[in-house]
């Protein structure tokens with residue numbers, strides 16, 4: 001018995017996709033020329049599929065802070081946050097984040113994935129319930145799988161479905177509702193105000209994953225919960241440094257007075273090495289820069305609206321009616337068209353993400369474009385032009 005036989009259907013699916021040369025699952029950035037350009041397969045390519053929303057991966061403040069931290073503290077901590085892996089900079093970053101979100105406490109994790117894994121599996125125990133949106137990120141599903149609670153799913157962004165599920169649960173049980181501010185594939189936002197109000201009506205604890213909104217949603221960049229005025233209904237906020245902050249890592253921030261005890265109970269926080277000091281230093285510098293430079297959020301929204309309008313006007317089938325986030329997704333009829341479109345678009349000089357089932361909701365096939373505050377207006381136009389040329393090359397009806 002070959003244990004890998006169970007993956008044969010995926011192997012067959014991959015083989016059946018008509019890629020001529022490049023493949024979205026094995027693409028290699030041979031050289032990074034700037035925050036918006038890289039060399040892929042020997043060619044200069046516009047990057048329209050990263051999560052570098054605020055343009056922080058080459059920000060000078062972040063670079064300098066990281067270099068200094070390497071000189072001062074070395075390349076890594078070689079240990080857990082609860083043993084040798086907490087340096088003063090880890091504590092400083094936690095306090096910078098608590099301040100950013102106007103919360104009392106913050107825990108920094110080694111990735112956003114681990115933050116969800118840890119918080120969800122630790123908060124909800126045996127006899128508790130976790131209520132999640134059906135289109136939740138894998139880290140939320142995996143957080144549920146790691147714990148012992150009962151899992152209840154409701155239809156994506158559907159208030160009636162959420163309320164129906166909550167009505168059926170025992171009144172006095174522990175209940176954790178987990179939702180995302182912005183959903184990562186389509187880039188749509190949650191009706192957070194109503195969702196959290198319903199959750200509170202049924203006595204639930206709430207956790208909001210704001211991974212895709214940090215820095216550019218709301219006056220202080222706190223996310224959809226700030227835009228919707230429901231910070232007071234949000235018990236835990238999970239976020240990441242791998243998008244707006246331009247590096248790697250995750251966090252959870254909260255006003256809960258007992259938050260700190262989770263440092264002694266949360267396995268994905270305890271049983272892994274902490275982030276290297278250079279990553280921590282660049283995260284602090286990036287967050288400070290995002291706060292000090294509001295033009296980044298403004299330019300990001302300008303780019304998102306321009307890209308959505310450009311593609312909509314050209315006749316593409318957009319996944320959202322308007323730009324709700326810097327994730328702008330175009331729907332394609334089927335997986336074969338998605339495959340051809342993705343590779344032709346790359347040949348036309350633009351890299352985006354091909355998103356297909358099961359990673360996408362409702363079985364849809366997407367060209368997922370995610371843009372940055374440091375894309376120029378010319379680059380946004382270049383992306384639109386490349387989409388139009390690709391459709392023409394493939395004789396697609398627009």
Ligand code: PMP
Nearest residue numbers: 111112113137184211240242249
């Ligand atoms: N939550 C959501 C909604 C995400 O999209 C992601 C990353 N794609 C994560 C959590 C995990 O973040 P990280 O990359 O820091 O592990």
